[in-house]
Structure formats: C-alpha cells, structure tokens
Amino acid sequence: MEFRGLRQTTILSFFTFCCLVHHLYGDIEKTNNDTNPIIVEDQVHVGVILNMGSREGKIILSSISMALSDFYHLHNNYSTRVVLQSKDSSGEPLPALSAALGLLENMKVEAIIGAQTRAEANLLAELGEVAKMPVMSLSPLLTDKKYPFFVEIMRTDQAAEVKGISALIEVFKWRDIILLYDNKEYERDFIPSLVNSFQEITHGSVAYRSSNIASFSSNEEIIEELQKLMNLKIKVFVVHVSHLLVPRLFFHANKLGMMSEGYAWIMTSTSMNFLHSMDLSVIESMQGVLGFKSSIPASMSLRSLTSRLRRQFYLEDPTMEATREFSTDVIWAYDASWALEEAVERTRTKGSTNRSSNHGVVLLREILQAKFKGLSGEIRYPNGKLISSGFEIVNVRGKGERRVGFWPCEEEIFTKDRRNALSINNLETVIWPGGSSTIRKGSKRRLSGIKLRVGVPVKKGFKELVHVYHDLHSNRTHVTGFCIDVFEAAIRGLPYKVDYELIPFEDANAGLVGSYNDLLYQVYLQKFDAVAGDTTITSNRSLYVDFTIPYTDMGVGMLVPNVVKENMWIFLEPLSANLWLTSAGFFILTGFVVWVIERPVNEEFQGSASQQIGTIFWFSFSTLVFSHSKRSTRLLLAQLNIF
Incomplete structure (x- = not known):
C-alpha cells in the first residue's frame, strides 16, 4: 500500500509538472503573440573624453553616469541602453583626438561627449564631420567655421554678456578700464565686441589691454605683468581668462596689494562658472570680485544630484574638501546626457537598429529637436x-558667492531699453575688495609717469597722410598729416591725459629704416608703444600687434561734379565738340571714298549731283546703326581679278 501510495504520488507530481509546463508554455506563446513584444536591449556606445586627472573631469563623468542611471530608472521600458566608454584626454588636444579615434575604430561609438578646452573642441569637431558623428562639447570652438555635427551643450551667449558688462560699467560710472584677457583663446570673439560695446555708452573706455599672460605663463611672467598694470594707476579690471589661470592670477594680485580697497574686478562667465x-x-x-555666472535655477532635483555627487566623492576620498555646489559644466553635461539618451531611443524606434551610413545624421537631428525641462532650465539646441x-551677477564673499543682480538673455534685452535693464537700484549692495561697500568713481586725470613712444613712418610721397620734416633753425622735428591729426584727436578724446612722443622711424640719413612690417614689429619688441601712420591691416601683422578700427578706406574712386542736366542732348556730354566734328568728318570722308570706288560700276552711286551727294551722306551715317550686308562691287571685282 505504501508503495502504491508513493507511486500515485509520483504520478500526481508528474501530472502537476506537465500542467505547469503547459501553463508556462501557453503564457510564453501568448506573450509572443501579444502586441507588446519582449523588450530586447540594444546597446549604443557613446564616448566620453575628459581630463580624468582633474577633479572637474571626474565630477563631470560621475554626473553623466548618474544621468544614465536616472534616465533609465524613469524609462525602464525603453529598448535601447547607452553604454559609456570613457577616455582620458589629459587636458590636451592631441590625446583627446587619439582617444576619439580609438573609440570610433574599436568601440564603434555613435556620439562623443566632452571637449573641455577649445583646442580639443576644434579637433573633435573636425573628426565629427569626417565620421558623420555628433560631438557634444563643453567648450566653444576657436574658429568661426561651421561644423553641422558639433553641438555646444553649454550656454555661451556672449552678445548678452558683453552688453551686461557694458551696463555694469555705466552703472558705476567707471571711466578708465583695463582689459585682462588670454590672447591665445579669447581675443578673437569676446574682446572686439566688448570694446565696441564700450564705445556706445556714456562712461567707460578701454585705457589698456593686457594679453601677455595665459594659463601656461610662469609665475614670474604673471607678477611682471601685474606690476606693470599697477603702475598705470587704473584700478578697474575686466578679466576674461581661462579658469585654469584664475588661481595663480588672484594669488599674486592679492600678494601685490591689488585686492585692496579702491580696486574693482569684474570676471566673465568663462571663469566665474567654475x-x-x-x-x-x-x-x-x-574676495570682493564681481562676476557674471550662467543662471542655473534652484530645484529639488539639482539638490539631489549635488548631494549624491558629494556623497560619492566623499566615499572615494574622505579627505577631499567638501563642495557645496558644482560648476555649470557638471549640470550641462547631465542635461546633455538626457537629451542624447532620448535621441538614441527615438532613432531606434523610427528606423533600423543597425548602424547605417546616415545614422549619424538621424541621431543629430533628434538631438537638435530635443526640448525638455532640465536641471539647468529649458533644454533646446537650436543651430x-x-x-x-x-x-546672474554675483559677488564673491566668504566661501562662495552672493547673487546681487540678474542680466537677461539677448532676446529679452532687445525687448526693452538696455539702460533700464540694469541700474543701481536693482543691484544689491556689492562688497568690493578690501571690505568696502563704496567704490570711487572714475575721473579724468593724467596718467603720471607714463609717456607713450609712438613710432611714425618716414616716406617721400603722400605727404598729406604723414609728413616728417626737420627744422634746422630750431632743431626740431615736425610730424604732420591726416593720420597724425586722427591720432591726436583720439588722444584728446580719452577721459584722461596722456603724454606721448612722436618718434620718426628713420636712419641717420632721414630715411625709413625698414619696411612697414619692420615698423610695426617694433611695437611687438616693445621699443614703441604704438604706431601712428598710414598702416594697412593685414593678417600677418595682426599676429604681432593690435589695430584700431579702420578710420578710412584708401581705395580707388572717381570724383565727378554733382550737376545733373535735364535736356535731350545730354548724350553728347561724354565727347567734346571737336571730337564730335572730327568723327563726323571721318564719316563723310569714308562715304566719299566709297563713292569714288563704286560710282563707275554701281548704279546706286549714279544719278544727279544731289542724288550722289545724298548717297554719300546716307552711306556714311547709316554705318552708325547697321552693318551693310552687301560688299562693294568694285572691291568684289578686284578680289576676283586676283584669282
């Protein structure tokens, strides 16, 4: 009985197992026949190229990784998964390009995020064009060349920022400003716009432009340049340099006493964002620096990301100094990752999962069509x-900064009067270097101890432009001409007095020592502070010196009297009366010669005297309006006799 019971139990268990298998098989078959298929993940490789040796690069990579985790936690039904392939650029353009090539060839990446410097951005943009692959960059380009596959994922509204700095200068009525900028990276786009903007305001003018220091400059070079700026006795600085230079720049400025009361420093978002x-x-x-910073609205999601990043880096290195906030690049990289992940999913749902020749074009189009609310605000990438x-206009105080005002984007500026967009009333109290809340207004004064050495070309012709002559009786050298008048008018228009000396660029025989290139090169060698004369702006010369905006165009022109005669005979004006008579005489002579040749053999040239004279005049003047199709009879016979 026990054996039989065991046997029944075994049979029952086997039957139950078969029913379970049938039930599962039925569910699987039902699932396969359902309208919603089983989700199969499609992995899309994306390259991340950052300076992994820097703290900023590590934070950005962690932010991108968290963006992926948050995105797929919210969209766990998506059929695609972005897989990050990170590489170290070491902050240099060539390693960044090498890393990108390796990712493209070995990992078949379909997009790249990174490019923390402009040099890296330029090389990766070129690669993106060749490979037809989107490059999402954290830095703008060095050139104005258009790269359709290059997407700037950071905010760089330079036109609006330039107007904001100009408005700030006008609010505090500063008259003389020093521009301190990196000549290698930032002069081309930002500085000319800023100088032009200063010319539109009542107060403020650029007294001096300093471009002799960069992120690779030595400490001795930085100290030397700051000491030269101190001697100018100008205490308002607008700084537009890389954030890599900022620590050493302000360390030495503070050590030299340039962060004391009376000084004012304004920084652009290029470095203030970091x-x-x-x-x-x-x-x-x-302490006391005033700067522009890209606006990032506060939110619970932003606090959550900041808290998680801070916790992650504390667990990795408890000795690392805690960070209350992170740079805007971290937030922009997070939002860009969401845009890329959403674009990848849309490309897979709209087309084939296999990579085709135009897949990069489709992915780029989906990225540019992205529109959502991100941590940094509204995310869209038009153009x-x-x-x-x-x-945000922020004031560095304590361990961070304090917001003292806001400057809107360019579109909002043009919707209202720029002068009303910023005023002393809608700015909170600014604490300047030295702890003072008041700043001395600019005034017209003489730059003591400074005398500009201005080189002047010596030439033989075109004395109306520049003329150098020596008065032997008074033993003095006089420099005159239109170019000198323009230079002296510009000096008189400055808000301060400047002493200068015009020095002819001549040899012992009162002749030009070298070419105009040699003359301008003396400015680069610091033998002259400036050159006044009829110098032409060329690309080669611009590598060594800065030029003013052209004040005249020495092109080819025509000078004509401003007199208009309204009569029917105006067509006779281009030729004189004697020339008209001479032309008429030759026409009559031509008709007479033809009459002499044709009269013996051509009946049209025979008849009465009046008919023959009429034929001569008709033939002469008819050539003005049409060409005769018949050849002269006598000439035709002469040609036949030849043969």
Whole structure:
C-alpha cells in the first residue's frame, strides 16, 4: 500500500509538472503573440573624453553616469541602453583626438561627449564631420567655421554678456578700464565686441589691454605683468581668462596689494562658472570680485544630484574638501546626457537598429529637436547651441558667492531699453575688495609717469597722410598729416591725459629704416608703444600687434561734379565738340571714298549731283546703326581679278 501510495504520488507530481509546463508554455506563446513584444536591449556606445586627472573631469563623468542611471530608472521600458566608454584626454588636444579615434575604430561609438578646452573642441569637431558623428562639447570652438555635427551643450551667449558688462560699467560710472584677457583663446570673439560695446555708452573706455599672460605663463611672467598694470594707476579690471589661470592670477594680485580697497574686478562667465570647483584658498584671495555666472535655477532635483555627487566623492576620498555646489559644466553635461539618451531611443524606434551610413545624421537631428525641462532650465539646441537663460551677477564673499543682480538673455534685452535693464537700484549692495561697500568713481586725470613712444613712418610721397620734416633753425622735428591729426584727436578724446612722443622711424640719413612690417614689429619688441601712420591691416601683422578700427578706406574712386542736366542732348556730354566734328568728318570722308570706288560700276552711286551727294551722306551715317550686308562691287571685282 505504501508503495502504491508513493507511486500515485509520483504520478500526481508528474501530472502537476506537465500542467505547469503547459501553463508556462501557453503564457510564453501568448506573450509572443501579444502586441507588446519582449523588450530586447540594444546597446549604443557613446564616448566620453575628459581630463580624468582633474577633479572637474571626474565630477563631470560621475554626473553623466548618474544621468544614465536616472534616465533609465524613469524609462525602464525603453529598448535601447547607452553604454559609456570613457577616455582620458589629459587636458590636451592631441590625446583627446587619439582617444576619439580609438573609440570610433574599436568601440564603434555613435556620439562623443566632452571637449573641455577649445583646442580639443576644434579637433573633435573636425573628426565629427569626417565620421558623420555628433560631438557634444563643453567648450566653444576657436574658429568661426561651421561644423553641422558639433553641438555646444553649454550656454555661451556672449552678445548678452558683453552688453551686461557694458551696463555694469555705466552703472558705476567707471571711466578708465583695463582689459585682462588670454590672447591665445579669447581675443578673437569676446574682446572686439566688448570694446565696441564700450564705445556706445556714456562712461567707460578701454585705457589698456593686457594679453601677455595665459594659463601656461610662469609665475614670474604673471607678477611682471601685474606690476606693470599697477603702475598705470587704473584700478578697474575686466578679466576674461581661462579658469585654469584664475588661481595663480588672484594669488599674486592679492600678494601685490591689488585686492585692496579702491580696486574693482569684474570676471566673465568663462571663469566665474567654475568658482565652486576652486579651492577655498583661491576663493579667499578673490574676495570682493564681481562676476557674471550662467543662471542655473534652484530645484529639488539639482539638490539631489549635488548631494549624491558629494556623497560619492566623499566615499572615494574622505579627505577631499567638501563642495557645496558644482560648476555649470557638471549640470550641462547631465542635461546633455538626457537629451542624447532620448535621441538614441527615438532613432531606434523610427528606423533600423543597425548602424547605417546616415545614422549619424538621424541621431543629430533628434538631438537638435530635443526640448525638455532640465536641471539647468529649458533644454533646446537650436543651430547646435544651448539656448541661454540669462546671467546672474554675483559677488564673491566668504566661501562662495552672493547673487546681487540678474542680466537677461539677448532676446529679452532687445525687448526693452538696455539702460533700464540694469541700474543701481536693482543691484544689491556689492562688497568690493578690501571690505568696502563704496567704490570711487572714475575721473579724468593724467596718467603720471607714463609717456607713450609712438613710432611714425618716414616716406617721400603722400605727404598729406604723414609728413616728417626737420627744422634746422630750431632743431626740431615736425610730424604732420591726416593720420597724425586722427591720432591726436583720439588722444584728446580719452577721459584722461596722456603724454606721448612722436618718434620718426628713420636712419641717420632721414630715411625709413625698414619696411612697414619692420615698423610695426617694433611695437611687438616693445621699443614703441604704438604706431601712428598710414598702416594697412593685414593678417600677418595682426599676429604681432593690435589695430584700431579702420578710420578710412584708401581705395580707388572717381570724383565727378554733382550737376545733373535735364535736356535731350545730354548724350553728347561724354565727347567734346571737336571730337564730335572730327568723327563726323571721318564719316563723310569714308562715304566719299566709297563713292569714288563704286560710282563707275554701281548704279546706286549714279544719278544727279544731289542724288550722289545724298548717297554719300546716307552711306556714311547709316554705318552708325547697321552693318551693310552687301560688299562693294568694285572691291568684289578686284578680289576676283586676283584669282
């Protein structure tokens, strides 16, 4: 009985197992026949090229990784998965390009995020064009060349920022400003616009432009340049340099006493956006600095990301200094990752999962069509650039900065009067270097101890432009001409007095020592502070010196009297009366010669005297309006006799 019971139990268990298998098989078959198929993940490889040796690069990579985790946690039904392939660029363009090539060939990446410097951005943009692959960059380009596959994922509304700085200068009525900028990276786009904007305001003019220091400059070079700026006795600085230069720049400025009361420093968003990624010692040396920072609205999601990043880096390195906020690049990279992941999913749902020749074009189109609310505000990339949401005007105080005002984006500026967009009333109290809340207004004064050495070309012709002559009786050299008048008028228009000396560029025989290139090169060698004369702006010369805006165009022209005669005979004006008579005489002579040749053999040239004279005049003047189709009879017979 026990054996039989065991046997029944075994049979029952086997029957139950078969029913279970049938039930499962039925469910699987039902699932396969259902309208919603089983989700099969399609992996899409994306390259991330950052300076992994820097703290900023590590934070950005962690932000991108968290963006992927958050995105797919919210969209777990998506059929695609972005897989990150990170590479170290070491902050240099060539390693960045090499890393991108390796990712493209070995990992078949379909997009790249990174490019923290302009040099890296340029090389990766070129690669993106060749490979037809979107490149999402954290830095703008060095050139104006258009790259359709290049997408700027950071906000760089330079036109609006330039107007904001000009408005700030006008609010505080500063008259003389020093521009301190990196000549290698930032002069081409930002500085000319800023100088032009200063010319539109009542107060403020550029007294001096300093471009002799960069992120690769030595400490001795930085100190030497700052000491030269101190001697100018001008205490208002507009700084547009890389954030890599900021720590050493303000460390030495603070050491030289240039962060004391009376000084004013204004920084652009290029470096101000990275303030929270700098060490506390750097921030302490920047106390009182006023700057523009890309606006990032506060939100619970932003606090959550900041808290998670801070916790992650604390677990990795408990000795690392805690960061209250992160740079805007971290937030922009997070939002760009969401845009890329959404674009990848749309490309897979709209087309084939296999990579085709035009897949990069489709993926780029989906990225440019992205539109959502991100951590940094509204995310859209029209024309390959992230739209701007305006700038915060912040004042460095304590361990960070304090917001004292807001400057809207360019579109909002043009909807109202720029002068009303910023005023002293809608700015909170600014604490300047030295702890003072008041700043001395600019005034017209003489730059003591400074005398400009201005080189002048010596030439033989065109004395109306520049003329150098020596008065032997008074033993004095006089320099005159239109170019000199323009230079002296510009000096008189400055808000301060400047002493200058016009020095002819001549040899012992009162002749030009070299060419105009040699003359301008003396400015680069610091033997002259400037050159006044009829010098032409060329690309080669622009590598060594700065030019003013052209004040005249020495092209080819025509001078005509401004007199208009309204009569029917105006067509006779181009030729004189004697020339008209001479032409008429030759026409009559031609008709007479033809009459002499044709009269014996051509009946049309025979008849009465009046008919023959009429034929002569008719033949002469008829050539003005048409060409005779018949050849002269006598001439035709002469040609036949030849043969």
